[in-house]
Amino acid sequence: MENNPKLLDKTKRNTLKTLAKSGASAVLLSKAPYVFARTKTVLKVLGTHVTLQNELREQAMQDLGIDLVFEARGSAAVMQKASMDPSSFDLYEQWSNSINVLWAAGAIQAIDKNRITHWNEINSLTKTGKITDSAKIGAGDAPFKILHVQDDGSLGTDHTDKISFLPYVHNVDSFGYNTNKIPQGVPYDTESWGWLLDAKNRGKVGIVNAPTIGIFDLALAAQAQGVLTFNDIGAMSKRELDILFDYLIDLKHQNHFSGFWTSVPESVDFMRSDRVHIESMFSPAVSALNGQNVPVSFAAPKEGYRGWHGVMCMSSAISASNKDAAYDYMNWWLSGWPGAFIAKQGYYISNPQRSAKFLSQAEWDYWYRGLAARHDLQGTDGNISVKKGDIRSGGNYETRFSNVAVWNTVMPTYDYSLQKWYEFISS
Known part of the structure; x- marks a missing residue:
C-alpha cells in the first residue's frame, strides 16, 4: 500500500497525544503520595x-x-x-x-x-x-x-x-546544699528548712522564683527559725503574709539572698558556679550536679517536705x-x-x-525502695549521678510521701500573696 502522508501525520499526532497523556499521568502518579498523604498530628x-x-x-x-x-x-x-x-x-x-x-x-x-x-x-x-x-x-x-x-x-x-x-x-521537694561548704546533716533530724535563713549562709542562698512554690520554702524556713507560727501554712492570712515578707525584705536588704532562679538549668548554674551553697532545689538539678561531681545533698527536712x-x-x-x-x-x-x-x-x-x-x-532498689546502690547509677543525661553505696536521702517512696508538710498551693489569699512576692523580689 502506498504511504499516505495525511494518515501518517494523523497517526503521529495521536501517538504524541498518547505519550503526552501518559507523561502527565506519570507525573500525577509520582506526586500522588504527597497529594493524598495524611499529615501527622x-x-x-x-x-x-x-x-x-x-x-x-x-x-x-x-x-x-x-x-x-x-x-x-x-x-x-x-x-x-x-x-x-x-x-x-x-x-x-x-x-x-x-x-x-x-x-x-x-x-x-x-x-x-x-x-x-x-x-x-x-x-x-x-x-x-x-x-x-x-x-x-x-x-x-x-x-x-x-x-x-x-x-x-x-x-x-x-x-x-x-x-x-x-x-x-x-515528688517531694526541699533544698539542696553543697556538702563541701555546709556539713552533711541527718535526714529528718538535723536537716531543717531553717538553714535557708540561717545567718551562717548569708549571701549564698538561692530561692525558686515562683510565687506558689518559693513562698512555702520561705514560710517553712521562717517558721523553723521561730519568726512566726502559721495557723494554716497552706492558707496564710494577709496579716501572716505581712509579717513574713517584712522579715524577708529586711533579709534581702542585708544581701542574704544571692539570687532567684526560674528554671532547673538556672538552679544548676547557681550551684555549679559557687554563686550559692544552699538553695531551693528540684531533684533533676541534684542529679545533674552530682553527675558533674558537685557534691550536693537533697535535704529531708525534719519539718517535712514541700x-x-x-x-x-x-x-x-x-x-x-x-x-x-x-x-x-x-x-x-x-x-x-x-x-x-x-x-x-x-x-x-x-x-x-x-x-x-x-x-x-x-x-528500682535505689530510687523506689531507698536501698543502697549496688553499683554506680546513671542519670537521664548518661552521667553517673549515684555512686555505689549511696542511699537516697529521705528513704523510700512511702517514707518520703508520708512526710509532706505542705503542697504547692494557690491560697485563698493568692492575689495578695502575688503582690507581696513581687514586692519582695523587686525590693
Whole structure:
C-alpha cells in the first residue's frame, strides 16, 4: 500500500497525544503520595523543663507516630500563658498548684477518666491523699482535693468519671546544699528548712522564683527559725503574709539572698558556679550536679517536705482532631518506659509497678525502695549521678510521701500573696 502522508501525520499526532497523556499521568502518579498523604498530628505541649525533655519527646513521637512541639518555660510564666491563651497549647504539664487558676480561667477542660487506660493502676496518693494509712496528707492543695470534677462543675473529693488532670509525675521537694561548704546533716533530724535563713549562709542562698512554690520554702524556713507560727501554712492570712515578707525584705536588704532562679538549668548554674551553697532545689538539678561531681545533698527536712504533683491538662481550645492524640499521649506517660526514665532523675510515677520492668533491680532498689546502690547509677543525661553505696536521702517512696508538710498551693489569699512576692523580689 502506498504511504499516505495525511494518515501518517494523523497517526503521529495521536501517538504524541498518547505519550503526552501518559507523561502527565506519570507525573500525577509520582506526586500522588504527597497529594493524598495524611499529615501527622501535631500536639503542642506547654510546660516546664521538668518533664518537657527532648528524650521523652523523641520516644513519644516514635512510639505514637505523632509530632510533638514542646514549649518549656519557668513555672510562673507557663501558668500565666496557659490561663490567658488556651489556644497556645493542646496539653499543659506543670504542677497541681496551677489547677485552680486554670480551671477558674476556663483554660482547661475535664478529662474522661474512662479513656485513661491504666487508671486502676494509679496509686492512692492522688485518689485518697495518702500513700500509707499513717501518712500526713499535708496542708494546702493536696492533689486528691482538686482531682475530680464534681456534678456542679467545681473540683472536689467525690469520685466522678471526670478529672481535671492526669496524675503522673510527682515528688517531694526541699533544698539542696553543697556538702563541701555546709556539713552533711541527718535526714529528718538535723536537716531543717531553717538553714535557708540561717545567718551562717548569708549571701549564698538561692530561692525558686515562683510565687506558689518559693513562698512555702520561705514560710517553712521562717517558721523553723521561730519568726512566726502559721495557723494554716497552706492558707496564710494577709496579716501572716505581712509579717513574713517584712522579715524577708529586711533579709534581702542585708544581701542574704544571692539570687532567684526560674528554671532547673538556672538552679544548676547557681550551684555549679559557687554563686550559692544552699538553695531551693528540684531533684533533676541534684542529679545533674552530682553527675558533674558537685557534691550536693537533697535535704529531708525534719519539718517535712514541700510536696508537688505533676498535672497533665487538656486545653479547653483543643481541636477535635487532636483530642484522640492527646489521650494517646497521656496514656503513653503511664505505659512504663516514661516512668522509668524520669525515675533516673528522682521522680516517681503514679503507677510505678508498670515502670519497674524498665529499670534494673539496682535502679528500682535505689530510687523506689531507698536501698543502697549496688553499683554506680546513671542519670537521664548518661552521667553517673549515684555512686555505689549511696542511699537516697529521705528513704523510700512511702517514707518520703508520708512526710509532706505542705503542697504547692494557690491560697485563698493568692492575689495578695502575688503582690507581696513581687514586692519582695523587686525590693
